[in-house]
Amino acid sequence: MNAQPPIASPLLDHCPEGLPAEAYFDPGWFRREQSAIWRKNWVLAGHHSAFPAGEVALRKIGGVEVIVLRGPDGALKAFHNTCRHRGAALCTETRADFNGKLIRCPYHAWAYDTGGRLVSTGFGTPTKDFDKRDHGLFPVALKEWNGLVYLCLADDPPAFAPDMGVDALDNWPMERLVVGHRAEKDLACNWKVFWENYNECLHCPGIHPELSDLVPVYREGVMSEPERRGWQGGEAGPALKTGARSWTLDGAPCGAEFEGLSAEERAAGHTFVTIYPSSFVVAHVDYVRVVTVTPLAPEQTRLTAEWLFLPETMGAPGFDLENVTGFATLVIAQDGAACELNQRGLHSPKFTAGRLMPQEFDIHRFHAWVLEALQAQH
Numbered sequence: 001m002n003a004q005p006p007i008a009s010p011l012l013d014h015c016p017e018g019l020p021a022e023a024y025f026d027p028g029w030f031r032r033e034q035s036a037i038w039r040k041n042w043v044l045a046g047h048h049s050a051f052p053a054g055e056v057a058l059r060k061i062g063g064v065e066v067i068v069l070r071g072p073d074g075a076l077k078a079f080h081n082t083c084r085h086r087g088a089a090l091c092t093e094t095r096a097d098f099n100g101k102l103i104r105c106p107y108h109a110w111a112y113d114t115g116g117r118l119v120s121t122g123f124g125t126p127t128k129d130f131d132k133r134d135h136g137l138f139p140v141a142l143k144e145w146n147g148l149v150y151l152c153l154a155d156d157p158p159a160f161a162p163d164m165g166v167d168a169l170d171n172w173p174m175e176r177l178v179v180g181h182r183a184e185k186d187l188a189c190n191w192k193v194f195w196e197n198y199n200e201c202l203h204c205p206g207i208h209p210e211l212s213d214l215v216p217v218y219r220e221g222v223m224s225e226p227e228r229r230g231w232q233g234g235e236a237g238p239a240l241k242t243g244a245r246s247w248t249l250d251g252a253p254c255g256a257e258f259e260g261l262s263a264e265e266r267a268a269g270h271t272f273v274t275i276y277p278s279s280f281v282v283a284h285v286d287y288v289r290v291v292t293v294t295p296l297a298p299e300q301t302r303l304t305a306e307w308l309f310l311p312e313t314m315g316a317p318g319f320d321l322e323n324v325t326g327f328a329t330l331v332i333a334q335d336g337a338a339c340e341l342n343q344r345g346l347h348s349p350k351f352t353a354g355r356l357m358p359q360e361f362d363i364h365r366f367h368a369w370v371l372e373a374l375q376a377q378h
């Protein structure tokens, strides 16, 4: 007996317009999004291992430089990369060694402790009207989730809300995973073009022959069974083709499967968790992939992908890293080319906005989310 309610079709009942074309290249749009979206939401800064003790990491979120460091107690802290004296950058490199105790401004040597408190004004000798306590570093909200470090520049950060819930990955041993492979790629497209491509599978049969072979439902241009035309409800079957267990070149898991997964999670073959605007996590039965999206300019977006494994999986005899990373690397390259193709055509003065198909319901939701954020800014 099936206690689950039937899964309803998510298909749209109409074909809405997309965002106006200028949303994808206009510098004004880009600036508004930086402030209304990228400086308001939780943005992935990296896997926790990217922030070892004794180093300061430099990140840029919504055009704002942020430093992340580990205090003596091991806790991570983040601050604006801005000295309270006359505003100089405290770090100029992605990583600068520091003594683990003080962050010293390279300009006039004001120094701050790892809690951001001003402890020295260097050769400057303040008068009584100056209170060090009023001149600490500007803090940035930081949250660790499943071994991933998120930052939020808002004074009053929103709830951390992955689309599948904060507990979506609770059955995976996320805290124990290590980064086994990392790839970075700059795409000539707007960041929203990337997310739109992520949010539909109409392109799968044409763009991803290998992926569509691994995930049979993708051959029909949909992401899951309930999106099939004429879906009557019921239970969706296994996502991967018979015999395949994971997203690898040969479909075999790269090592022992994670122990704590439910039968549904194993049958799903992939569990996607999306945290707009900067990241998504794909959890498989044997490894996890984390992708970060960073807008560099209206038509330039950096993509960073990390493959996470249990240390014992990587250390096991016969572990074949290339068999794992090769598959998603191929898919990412195919998607990247599609995104650049999309961006290139947007510049026609005749193209004012696209029209979405019913299967593009997730793009429609994404557009609504973007527009709502921009409107809330006013």
Ligand code: FES
Residues within 6 Å of the ligand: 083, 084, 085, 086, 087, 088, 105, 106, 107, 108, 109, 110
């Ligand atoms: S600007 Fe940093 S010490 Fe002067």
Ligand SMILES: [Fe+2]
Residues within 6 Å of the ligand: 197, 198, 203, 204, 207, 208, 334, 335
């Ligand atoms: Fe794709």
